[in-house]
Every structure is written in C-alpha cells, then in structure tokens.
Amino acid sequence: MATPILQPVERENYLNKEYGVWSWLLTTDHKRIALLYLLSITFFFFIGGFFALLIRLELLTPAGDLVQADTYNKLFTMHGMVMVFFFLIPSIPAVLGNFLVPLMIGAKDLAFPRINLLSWYLYIIGGVMMLHCILTGGVDTGWTFYAPLATNFTNSNFTEAALAIFVVGFSSILTGLNFVVTIHRMRAPGMTWSRLPLFIWAHYATSIIQLLGTPVIAVTIVLVACERVLHLGIFDPKLGGDPILFQHLFWFYSHPAVYIMILPSMGVVTEIIACFSRKRIFGYSFVAFSSIAIAVFGFLVWAHHMFVAGISVYSALVFSFLSYAVALPSAIKVFNWTATLYKGSIHYDAPMLYAFGFLGLFTIGGLTGLFLAALGIDVHVTDTYFVVAHFHYIMVGGAVMGYLGGMHFWWPKISGRLYPEGWARLAALIVFIGFNLTFFPQFVLGYMGMPRRYFDYSHMPEFQVLNVLSTAGSTVLGVGYLLPMLYFLWSMRYGKPASDNPWNAAGLEWKTASPPPTFNFDEEPVVTWEAYNYEELDAPHKSEVPVGR
Amino acid sequence: MYFGIWLTLLVCTFITYKAAFLELGRFNAAVALGIATFKATLVALFFMHVYHASEKLTKLVVIGVLFFLMLLLGLTMSDYATRLWS
C-alpha cells in the first residue's frame, strides 16, 4: 500500500474539528483535555527537572558551595513536590488515561466530561499556586512536610504550597471518579470485564486508590493549615499533640500514592509487551487481579515509612510483614510479562525498548523495596541515598519509562503522525544509560551511609566520585528526555501520517482513525473477541512482517 | 415506611442522649457508638435506598469504603495501642 507523497485529504478529527483558544479551553472532549494535561504536566516536569539539575550540581563537590543550606532545602522540596504532585500522579492517568479509556472501552467520552474539564482547571489552579509559591521563595520542609517543622517552625511560604497540593488533590479525585464510573457504566456492548485491556484494569485500580487515599491527605492538609494559620495545634507536642499522628495520616495517602504512580505505567507496559511480542498476555486474570491487589494491599503498608519515627515495635513488625506481602502482586506481574515474552515474536521498536527498560529497572527498584521493608536493614539505610535510589528506580526507571513508552506507542493515535523511529530508539537508549548512571551510584552511596537531603558531605569526601558519576548521568538523562520533546513536536508538522493501526495492535482504540473523530467511533463497536487477539490479527499476514509502520 | 424509620431514629437519638447520663463505665462509649451505627445503617439502607438497590455495586461501594475506613482507624490504632507494650 503505497502512501502518496501528497498529504491525504484530512478527515475531520478531534484536532481539526474546531480551532481557536476557547474551543480548547472550554472543551469537554476527553482527547483534547488529555492534550491540555500533556502540555501542563510536561511544563511541570521540566520545572521539577530544573530543580533536580541544581541539586546534582550542588552535589558535585563535598562542600556546600553552590547554594546555601536553606536554598538547598528548598531545591529538594520543590523538586519532590512538583514531581510527585504535578507530574507523576497526574501523568499517565490524566494524559494517556483520559485519552484512551473511552476509546479502549468503546465509549464516546468519559461519564462526566465537564467534571473532566474541571479536573484540569483544578490542576492549573493548583499549579499556579505552586508556581507562585516557588517564585516567592519556595518551601524548605521536604516534600513530606512533616509537623512540627511545617506547622510551626518553617519560615517559608508553606501554607500556599499545602493549599496548592490540596487543590491538585481534588483534580486527582475527580479523575479517579470519572474513570471508575466510566469503566463500570460505559463499556460498549460485548466489552465484558474479562475482555478489557489490562490498561483499563490498571487505571481502574489506580482510580480506587485516588478516590480512597487522596481525601485523607486533603484533610491532613486542612489540619496542618489550621495549625499553621490559626494556631490550632493538633500535632503540636507543646500541647500534647503527636507529630507521629501527622506522619500516619500523611503516609496513609502517600504510600498508596506511589501505587497511583506505578500502576498506570504497568498498564502501559502490558499493552506494549503484548503488541511487540505479538502474543496475548500470559495469565490475563492474574495480571488483572494483581492490579486490584496492589491497590488494596497498598493501603496496608504505610507505616514502613515510619519505622524509625517512634512507632511501636509491634506495629512496625506488622507493617514490615505487610510490606513484603505487597511485593507479591507486582512480582506476579513481572512473571507474567516475562512469560508473555517467551516464544514471542519480539520487535524492538521504541515503545518496546522503554518496556524492556521498565522491566529491568522496576524489578531492581521493587527488590530494593524489600531491603527497606526489613526492619534491621531499614534502620541502617533509612534517610540515606539508598532510599532515594530505590524510589527513583521505580518512579523514573519504572513510571517515567512507562509513560514515555506509552507516549511513543500511542503517539500515532493521538497526533495522526509517526515519530522518527531511529531518533526514538536512540533517545530510549540514552535515557536508559543516563538513568542507570545517575541512580545506581546512589544505591552504593546510601549503603555507604550518605544521608539524603544533605547539601554538604565534606565530612565524607570519599562520596564525591559516585556523586560526580551521578551528576554526569543526570545530564545524559536530561538529553534523553529532551529528544522526544523535540521530535514529537517535529513530527506534528513533518512526521509521516499514520494509518489507523500502524502497529497492527489489538484494542478498540486502533479500530478508529488516527487521530480519532470527536465522538471516537463512526459506529458504536460491538465486541465479540477476547483481548489481545494477536493470533487473529497476525493470521492473514503470516507471510509478511506483522508489525508494519 | 419512611415515617417508621424517622420515628425510630428520633427515639434512638433520645436513648443515646439519656444513656449518656447513666453510669455505664466503659460501655457508655460502646452504647453511644452502637446506637449511632444503628441509626447510620437505617439512614443508609432505607433513606438512601441501599437496601432496595438494584445494583450490587452500590452495596459494594458502601462496604468497600467502610473497609478502608476501618483500615485507617484500626492500623493507626495498632501503633498507639501497642506503644507502651515494651
């Protein structure tokens, strides 16, 4: 099928249906809202990345010579807050989820399109508040803003940051609400629960966490704000309050929050691995139920962030045990992905490279989590760079890799264009190398005892070599992140137009045009096939290369 | 039927109020919370129509959220209740 050199006549799709700023700012089309989110979170990603760069620059030398101590505190705090609340938590659900959930289940839109738009505006309002906070000096409490530092002693503009997080929290809750109702109520005829793509199961589980966990941190922020502004004093030890209570309430959300960050990424990886091995996922039910299990178990383990905070030893034992249990469903998924790859017809396109990166890095990150779940080891490595490396392996090596893989995989669907495959594979490789160079040394540093949140390590100058490696890696990583930005933008103008299904992938989203029309499908789909029917998809093309672009 | 539930709720409120003034030791709290739970259940089942809900999902949502609420309260209490054991 020769593609003509001239541009084909453009069908009406969600991008060209209406032009003008207001058609975007007042849209209720889930696909446009997804793009609005894409712009917003990319912006905050680079803000958070900028702070990371400054941190790494400071840590090049043992002395605290680039910035002052207070400033450094603000750097790592703002890096954490921006990355966690304004990038990682929204990223995949708000961009890929918003775009794909209705498409994958055969619906015309989400259940509550106007609430979806509201959700984006709440994100923007929270984002503006956070930006204002940054511009007026930032916060220095750490992204975990423990009482009583945050409530009583910090001189920074903490209340505004806390309220900004409160507002984006509601954005998150509304997204979750929309997804749960949509998945329950708006599946196309024939789209039973067991035919849903596992991406949907992952987002369903994520939404449950968003709904049940975020309100708890919201009310905690209310209490903290009351304490700081009205001097009410609930966590104040001078009044007999318990600062550890703050930590319980904070981590009750913030631990499940990390599952909000990783579950969607797992969903993306599942789709990619199935497509680029040309096989149905091994153990569909296991993967589906593992997603739900991660969501539920994730609520049982929060105090493993508090092992050395002063909680009861018996309680710590229980939480330690439960923390081992929560690793099980994740492990089940890794086994199932691996089994899917076995005897598959593997294609090394860029999305698959990211998925491979995810598999390895998430496994390392997850295993090091088990180190931390062991009480004895945790006492030694808590609040060191070991923890920092652990969560970056999962958040960056896992979640961000999954996000990038997903962006590449669905880019043809979203934009109607193909990205340049050569550059994309190169970028994936650069990201992988840069990532490991940045964060693997941090495992060693942490194990050797370098504390986190310290800007001056001149008492242990032997840490410098690994720190220099880490900073070098971060530069490489930055380049790796910049490349997709550039070639995605380039592709919107100069990329080859994409067909409906350039990957010959399974899934309802591939049965409509790239980009899709505003109401997603020309005719309401009726599903009569199981998920991941790659055998059927490849059967007529057995003589050709199955995956074509 | 609604009036029956309404009267029951008012009577329970009255009982809760009066019972608080009796010397029941540890059971004061149990009685008060027990009656409150009974009232809340009545409101949920009959005023919010959970009892006659055609969808099992509604009941699942209610039970589910109560489960997670108990997790929050219970596991947090497990720390405070056992702090002085050693």
Add this chain to the structure above:
Amino acid sequence: MADSSLTPVHEHHGEAHAAHNPALLHHFAEPQQQRDAASLGMWVFLATEVMFFGGLFCAYLIYRRWYFGDFGAASKSIDATLGATNTAVLICSSLTVVLAVWAAQTARKTLLIAMLGITMLLGLAFLGIKGVEYKDKFEEHHVPGASFSFENVPIPGHPGEFANPRHAQIFFSLYFVMTGLHALHMIIGLGIFTWLFVMAWKGRFTPEWNTPVEIGGLYWHFVDIVWIYLFPLLYLIDRHP
C-alpha cells in the same frame, strides 16, 4: 457539540431518545445509563467524603484515648441538649428529603417543592443552633488560640482532679475543625438544595428524570450520617455526674 454532518445512521436509536428527553447527554446511549452513571458517581464521591472525614475521626480517636479525662471535661462543657436538638433537626430533614425524592418520582410537584423548602429551613435551623453553640464557646474562651482558657475544670468521675488545658485545647481544635467542616458541607448542601428548589419550581423534574433530586438527597443523607457520629463522639464522652 452535536454535529449532524458526522452523525451516521446508527445514531437514530439515541436520537429517538434524545427527542423524547432533552436531558439525555450526547455521550450516553440511553437515559438509564445516564441515571446509573450519575448515581454511581455520587456514591463514589460520598465514599471519598467518608475518607475525608475519616482522617479527622482517626485523629479524634487517638487523642480521646490518650486524654480521656481531659476530653471528658471539655465535652461536658459543650451543650448536649443543643447537640441532641440538632441531631433531631437533621433526622427530620432526612425525612423531608426522602419524601421529596418520592414526590419527584410520583410527579407530586407541590409536595416536592414543600419538602425541598422545609429541608432547607431545617438546614438553616441546624446552622443557627450551631452558631449559638459557637458563640457560647467564644464567650467562654474555649476557642483555641491566644485567648484560650480552660482552668480549674474538674474531670468527670475524678473528684479533685482538673483537666489539663493543653489537652482540652486539642479537643476544642478537633471540635471546631470537625463541626466546622460539617457545617461547610451543610452550607454546600443548602446551595445544592437551593438549585433543586428553583429547578423544581420551574417544573423541571419528572418521574422520568429526577436524578438531581435523588443524588442531591444522597448527599444530604450523608451529611446527616456524619452528624449522627459527631454527636455522641463530641458531646457525650463522659456525661455522667
């Protein structure tokens, strides 16, 4: 947003319904689906509200366990009669709400408007009584902050012992935050019911379509349930003489 140029033949099913019921939104296939979605949406939202208040109940339970005597003394100083009255007020308002829903489902417009109106009056009564309570607390210097004072208040059941003012201040902090948040939800509820009242007045609710009344009612009942727990926990900790 509907555009006829892209609407192929298959849409006739949905369009027939749309012709019947202008309230059907374009992305739903039929009214029952829309109704089910709205109902599930409200239930899921109420679940988030349960967790929202849940955090406060968690804080409350922990401190009550720690400072039972001080909390008892503080609890005794708030007016249980007013609290009980407020409970009764809310229970009556739940009754009027459920009658309003029934009226909407059975096309009894006058009853619907009356019930919505009475619900709002009861809600205002609740807030009024709350206002009186807050005023009392303010006058007694029981509002946490610089002017807080709770000296020489005996602990119930322990003659000769006095409550620790610092711990009592924690009680009052929780009291104001919990009842304040609850009152805020009441005010939002009143706003919702004002809108429902106006819509009902204009005759917008029919037996086929009265979803806003139903889900507004769910919200109101939830606010009632929160108070059903707040009342014994805050007002009746240790009342025996």
